[in-house]
Amino acid sequence: MQLPSALLEQAVNEFSKLPGIGKKTALRLVLHLLKQEPEKVEAFGAALLRMRKDTHICQRCYNISDSLLCSICSNPMRKQELICVVESIRDVIAIESTQQYNGTYHVLGGIISPLDGVGPDQLYIEPLVKRVQEDGIQELIFALNPTIQGDTTIYYIQKKIQPSTVKVTTIARGIAFGGELEYADEMTLARSLQHRMPVENLKV
Amino acid sequence: MQLPSALLEQAVNEFSKLPGIGKKTALRLVLHLLKQEPEKVEAFGAALLRMRKDTHICQRCYNISDSLLCSICSNPMRKQELICVVESIRDVIAIESTQQYNGTYHVLGGIISPLDGVGPDQLYIEPLVKRVQEDGIQELIFALNPTIQGDTTIYYIQKKIQPSTVKVTTIARGIAFGGELEYADEMTLARSLQHRMPVENLKV
Numbered sequence: 248m249q250l251p252s253a254l255l256e257q258a259v260n261e262f263s264k265l266p267g268i269g270k271k272t273a274l275r276l277v278l279h280l281l282k283q284e285p286e287k288v289e290a291f292g293a294a295l296l297r298m299r300k301d302t303h304i305c306q307r308c309y310n311i312s313d314s315l316l317c318s319i320c321s322n323p324m325r326k327q328e329l330i331c332v333v334e335s336i337r338d339v340i341a342i343e344s345t346q347q348y349n350g351t352y353h354v355l356g357g358i359i360s361p362l363d364g365v366g367p368d369q370l371y372i373e374p375l376v377k378r379v380q381e382d383g384i385q386e387l388i389f390a391l392n393p394t395i396q397g398d399t400t401i402y403y404i405q406k407k408i409q410p411s412t413v414k415v416t417t418i419a420r421g422i423a424f425g426g427e428l429e430y431a432d433e434m435t436l437a438r439s440l441q442h443r444m445p446v447e448n449l450k451v
Numbered sequence: 452m453q454l455p456s457a458l459l460e461q462a463v464n465e466f467s468k469l470p471g472i473g474k475k476t477a478l479r480l481v482l483h484l485l486k487q488e489p490e491k492v493e494a495f496g497a498a499l500l501r502m503r504k505d506t507h508i509c510q511r512c513y514n515i516s517d518s519l520l521c522s523i524c525s526n527p528m529r530k531q532e533l534i535c536v537v538e539s540i541r542d543v544i545a546i547e548s549t550q551q552y553n554g555t556y557h558v559l560g561g562i563i564s565p566l567d568g569v570g571p572d573q574l575y576i577e578p579l580v581k582r583v584q585e586d587g588i589q590e591l592i593f594a595l596n597p598t599i600q601g602d603t604t605i606y607y608i609q610k611k612i613q614p615s616t617v618k619v620t621t622i623a624r625g626i627a628f629g630g631e632l633e634y635a636d637e638m639t640l641a642r643s644l645q646h647r648m649p650v651e652n653l654k655v
Contacts, residue, residue: 280499295481299492
């Protein structure tokens with residue numbers, strides 16, 4: 248793509264470094280910004296930089312936060328003795344969007360995956376073990392992706408917190424709401440038969 | 452979507468103002484930037500602002516440019532007596548990418564479209580007429596979208612430059628290269644029969 252301006256080209260290059268943004272999309276976005284007032288473009292850049300520089304990682308749960316303790320960990324209305332263990336910030340956002348969970352979180356920052364070179368030491372597992380041992384935690388809910396790596400991570404953490412009286416659970420696995428039985432894979436179907444639940448649970 | 456940080460939310464909001472970027476895509480882009488070095492995010496914002504503030508509109512052809520005259524208008528190797536009239540900067544980029552055109556451009560900044568409230572006065576038509584009358588232009592090539600609005604714009608400009616000896620052409624309309632006859636609309640097919648061309652033209 249031949250661009251008539253080097254400055255335009257630089258802006259397009261910067262945009263196309265973002266995931267899922269190709270050169271053509273980048274050009275469309277840049278030409279849109281070109282039509283905006285300079286103040287708006289300035290506000291755009293400033294918001295990104297402020298987000299990058301002024302956000303913190305919560306000291307307790309490793310979620311993103313505007314202060315040293317995140318709004319969830321510092322909220323006295325949330326059950327501090329309940330921890331939902333997730334892989335990333337994105338999972339916290341997804342679970343918060345359900346508005347059904349009233350405990351706290353612990354963001355691992357990834358899952359154990361030897362093939363990708365991610366071992367337990369690169370994750371925030373040690374601080375989680377410490378929280379369980381010192382903060383009077385009653386239940387750990389694992390909300391990890393149902394993969395080998397996810398299960399390995401659950402198993403590793405469960406071993407680490409032994410001996411402990413804390414209850415350890417994982418979010419339910421089974422047929423997704425609105426899903427169709429005939430298209431479910433055998434593993435999911437077999438497991439959901441094995442872990443069948445009382446019909447009363449269907450009531451919301 | 453519940454976001455755990457107000458700064459994160461502001462950045463997501465700014466991103467989702469861009470065309471074709473929804474909240475979920477914006478979040479993905481922002482979380483990507485969150486993982487980058489602050490310097491990189493700073494460079495990103497700076498490139499956008501520099502592009503918005505330091506680019507010019509070429510005084511002659513209204514293309515985007517790093518200086519007062521764009522690189523095409525100031526290039527002595529390009530045929531200055533040949534003008535390709537286009538709607539937007541994006542069309543200049545598309546035609547330049549073919550590497551087949553060696554003349555100059557004139558960017559109208561839109562096309563005449565009464566329904567959208569765009570009249571000739573909002574477009575750079577007056578300067579084009581002046582160029583034709585004063586700069587010894589030999590040919591005007593219209594490269595506008597083949598729509599009623601495009602044709603109206605061609606007709607209007609052609610009237611405006613009368614009397615003049617300048618040759619006026621439009622880019623060929625017909626079946627697209629690699630297109631299939633049976634899927635072409637009747638209008639295109641009828642027109643391409645009417646404006647059939649000698650087989651010799653097929654040679655590249």
